[in-house]
Amino acid sequence: MRIHPKKIFLLGVLALFAFTGCTTQKSQVPTAVKPATEKVAPQPKDILKGKIAGKSNKAKNIQIIVGKGDKAKTIMLKFNDSTKGLEFAKKGEAAIIKFKMVGNDKVATVIKPKLAKLPEGVLEIKTNELMGMYESSADMVVIDARPASRYAQGHLPGAISIPVPKLKKEQETVLPANREQLLVFYCGGPT
């Protein structure tokens, strides 16, 4: 006998969020195993900045990845009814979380989105506007900035693949010659 698929499917959808991201995928971030006896130094600060790795409304838990590369650490926090800005704790999105210690638990008090800073002169484009531009066959070059493997799996219509390291290395040779050409860059969501 199996769990009734329909019922649990709804629960699944709530907990589920596309696990694509601009930074390394979760499956590629092995964390070091620490011996249980090792004491973790107390954190003097009460603010964590990083990417939300997960949120469970049922368990009232948030996980945030702090630090980059090999130093990346996943930290678990709790939240409650008085936690402000819970809507910004979305898996895969960058956030700043203020917390207080309650016993051994970190309890989030305020969550704010960590907004991507756009380079000067670059305007954001939203999904609706981009869809409209596709519909009107606007003259644009859509560029996927994610690693080539993510592009291969699935990319926007007509997009070309230029991962960040490639653009750094090959500069304008991989971009259209015309400097007036409209370029739209995207990746797997905010970092």
Next chain:
Amino acid sequence: MTTKNAGLAKKLGYKNVRAYLEGEPAWSKAGNPTYSMKSYVEKGNIVLIDLRTSEKAVNGRVKRAVSVPYDDLEDRMDDIPRNAPVILYSDDAEEAIDALDDLRSEGFKHVSLVKGNYSGWVHSGGEIVTGAIASTEISWVRILGPGEITVADFKKATDGGDPNVFVIDSRTPDEVAQLGIFKNTVNISLDEIPNRMHEFPKDKMIYVHCSTGARAEMAFQELKKNGFKVKFLFLTISDPICDCEILKP
């Protein structure tokens, strides 16, 4: 990545640079199609589906494609693992988009299309197979990420066939009360795990599951950090491939 590339382009003198910060997840969520590269259709660990009629598939289909005519798709959905990347093609662009919508709204996480559908594939010089279809069975096996267990190993443990494994169901007691629990499994919600670690065996392997794998992964990270031998099940447990026995309350 978007901002880095946009900044680089700006520095190189490009005047019209826009940043689509919401990115691919928002694009797909709004019901728009994404397309897979030819090399990925050829070699990726995917489920490739031919939505056209069986007759057409017999006359020529993309290599590795499984024939699931669109009319049968709904009935065949449970044969496709929810975690599998699914790539579709048809000879009708609208039908391909409809199927993409159907799968995404059923909870499939990665669904894309073959560029230009079947004719696009043929034009791009892609490999074609012709002749009778021996099987329409869908066989896909997830390539496990770090810390993941196979469904088979998980099933063995919950069936009681692996005494060296301690299985934790990290869902809430409410969910368990409503939906039941697998055999040989202890319900300790994600929330309680940090406070109850002293109860867990250090000499056994711990398997954690939840409803989709999200909380199980959090629990895995937490337990690993604390020196436990632990793995987790990254699977939506309502997925029909998870055919483990459930004890109802």
